[in-house]
Amino acid sequence: xxxxxxxxxNKSFGPLTVVHDIDLEIGDKEFLILVGPSGCGKxxxxxxxxxxxxxxxxxxxxxxxxxxxxxxxxxxxxxxxQNYALYPHMTVYKNxxxxxxxxxxPKEETDAKVRETAKILDIEHLLNRKPKALSGGQRQxxxxxxxxxxxxxxxxLDEPLSNLDAKLRGTMRAEISKLHKRLDATFIYVTHDxxxxxxxxxxxxxxxxxxxxxxxxxxxxxxRPINMFVAGFIGAPQMNMLExxxxxxxxxxxxxxxxxxxxxxxxxxxxxxxxxxGRTVVLGxxxxxxxxxxxxxxxxxxTATLEAQVELAEPMGAEVHLNILAGGHSMIARxxxxxxxxxxxxVSLIADxxxxxxxxxxxxxSILY
Amino acid sequence: xxxxxxxxxxxxxxxFYMISLPVALILWLLPLIAxxxxxxxxxxxxxxxxxxxxxxxxNLVENYTAIFTSSPIGQYLFNSFKITVPxxxxxxxxxxxxxxxxxxxxxxxxxxxxxVFIAGNFVPFQILMVPVRDLxxxxxxxxxxxxLVLFHTAFQTxxxxxFMRNFIKALPFELxxxxxxxxxxxxxxxxxxxxxxxxxxxxxxxxxxFTFVWNDYFWAQVLVQGDSAMPVTGGLKSLNxxxxxxxxxxxAGSIVAALPPVAMFFLMQKHFIAGLTLGATKG
Numbered sequence: 132x133x134x135x136x137x138x139x140x141n142k143s144f145g146p147l148t149v150v151h152d153i154d155l156e157i158g159d160k161e162f163l164i165l166v167g168p169s170g171c172g173k174x175x176x177x178x179x180x181x182x183x184x185x186x187x188x189x190x191x192x193x194x195x196x197x198x199x200x201x202x203x204x205x206x207x208x209x210x211x212x213q214n215y216a217l218y219p220h221m222t223v224y225k226n227x228x229x230x231x232x233x234x235x236x237p238k239e240e241t242d243a244k245v246r247e248t249a250k251i252l253d254i255e256h257l258l259n260r261k262p263k264a265l266s267g268g269q270r271q272x273x274x275x276x277x278x279x280x281x282x283x284x285x286x287x288l289d290e291p292l293s294n295l296d297a298k299l300r301g302t303m304r305a306e307i308s309k310l311h312k313r314l315d316a317t318f319i320y321v322t323h324d325x326x327x328x329x330x331x332x333x334x335x336x337x338x339x340x341x342x343x344x345x346x347x348x349x350x351x352x353x354x355r356p357i358n359m360f361v362a363g364f365i366g367a368p369q370m371n372m373l374e375x376x377x378x379x380x381x382x383x384x385x386x387x388x389x390x391x392x393x394x395x396x397x398x399x400x401x402x403x404x405x406x407x408x409g410r411t412v413v414l415g416x417x418x419x420x421x422x423x424x425x426x427x428x429x430x431x432x433x434t435a436t437l438e439a440q441v442e443l444a445e446p447m448g449a450e451v452h453l454n455i456l457a458g459g460h461s462m463i464a465r466x467x468x469x470x471x472x473x474x475x476x477x478v479s480l481i482a483d484x485x486x487x488x489x490x491x492x493x494x495x496x497s498i499l500y
Numbered sequence: 501x502x503x504x505x506x507x508x509x510x511x512x513x514x515x516f517y518m519i520s521l522p523v524a525l526i527l528w529l530l531p532l533i534a535x536x537x538x539x540x541x542x543x544x545x546x547x548x549x550x551x552x553x554x555x556x557x558x559n560l561v562e563n564y565t566a567i568f569t570s571s572p573i574g575q576y577l578f579n580s581f582k583i584t585v586p587x588x589x590x591x592x593x594x595x596x597x598x599x600x601x602x603x604x605x606x607x608x609x610x611x612x613x614x615x616v617f618i619a620g621n622f623v624p625f626q627i628l629m630v631p632v633r634d635l636x637x638x639x640x641x642x643x644x645x646x647x648l649v650l651f652h653t654a655f656q657t658x659x660x661x662x663f664m665r666n667f668i669k670a671l672p673f674e675l676x677x678x679x680x681x682x683x684x685x686x687x688x689x690x691x692x693x694x695x696x697x698x699x700x701x702x703x704x705x706x707x708x709x710f711t712f713v714w715n716d717y718f719w720a721q722v723l724v725q726g727d728s729a730m731p732v733t734g735g736l737k738s739l740n741x742x743x744x745x746x747x748x749x750x751x752a753g754s755i756v757a758a759l760p761p762v763a764m765f766f767l768m769q770k771h772f773i774a775g776l777t778l779g780a781t782k783g
Binding site for chain 1: 672674675677678679680681682683684685688692693696697776777778779780781
């Protein structure tokens, strides 16, 4: 069992508190990803779980043991570092065998384990090399292998892919996901890359300024962000944020934007907007909800047509990102490559407001969450 | 690039460089050349004032044998080794440990302790002359090899620790963390991870301390009186006769005395390796 719980965990460096009262339950064999901008405390949290940072206050439980004062080496964890941290004076084989060797595992067992792991990671032919004779991707694999041979209950990965080029990162992402399924261990993974978070995680923890903002599955996080920060952080290109004035219209609500009445179909949550009547709120609109033609399967009464000027069209191959200006707001629309709009053109885009995101302008919290 | 490589400069500059380099080299080495030449002269040459001319007689074998037969220089050399080798081992060994602690652990007095080590280097040792002599006398270590070893070790460890601490501080700290997570105890981390990476530092420091201590004359004079503990630097003067200066023998002795540090340098040379930590991190 390697469920982990963090209870009111704090970390201060002198007068500076970098992690505030973190509460988190991590399930056994879960793949949990901590994301956030640099300095949000995600790495520090991971390092506290690893035992590399002292916990200022709060409790850390691994399984049914409180491990605040248990040194790293007795926590049954393995860690992959951003910079790999391979022992430069040892061969790949020795790098991988080091942990087992320290645990006085029998030689044959160690040997079998190292070779098996090397086979899985496709680094068998590198076992006798030193780290300096390896490429970045190979070093990354060795770092993973070194963690794997130990067969720990918990894997901690601190931005393991951030030093790789884009193509390799894509491959390794898939490899790590497969590895998680195969190893049956708890993974805690830190990254600032929301693509990694979205593709790999069972659940994502979004952090900012040492606080947890939201913990949920990738899809829920995308569909129901708790505040403007999460909404902007998850999803690329970013969610568009428009300031609209809330107004009643019949028995529903509309948002006034640039002389347009944007429908706000809220269903049973319609009551939540009552206190905001006549006030300005922030409407979040995902770039893929702006279409150049009426999309199929969308109720026409939940759409509005925006007149916009194309400032820049970025062809991505499978889609085109239109940087547009509408009602004085810069926005991005993701449209199909068939869209022929060029820089400077005027276009009409259909905004699908089927499931709108609305945020309080002052608190930045979601009104509908 | 600065300075511009000579090969890329104009022909005039290059010619000037080609001529001035050997001249500067000879000027620089002149004292050493003089000592070398003197060490193979006869006493007659020196008495006749032939200091710089061609030796009238080549007394290579005679002079170099004479220093061993006419004085206890063999004993002095042996004493020098007995003083230098333990000092090098002790001060480098201690400073590896101290440097590891100061470079790796965060504790309250860390910087203070480090500054104490550095501050020790700023104490002019002339100030210590009398108290250290009294101390060694009281401890019964006056005129002993042990006394010199202890004193040199104490005095060199400060600099060594400064050197080692900074070297260890520059190693990628993730290596130590990785080893901790891997299950290594602190001593194993020191022994298996940090020490192998310190090889160039250890070699450099060993050569340096060996040379410092081997060449020490001051403390040999202060803490030693008789022949039993006298190192070769202090013992060279015994090559002069009571009434006559035998510069040819003193020169020969000086050459012999200067050889071990040179040998030490070549012995350690293969450990001066740059880029030992290459590949540890993304690079």
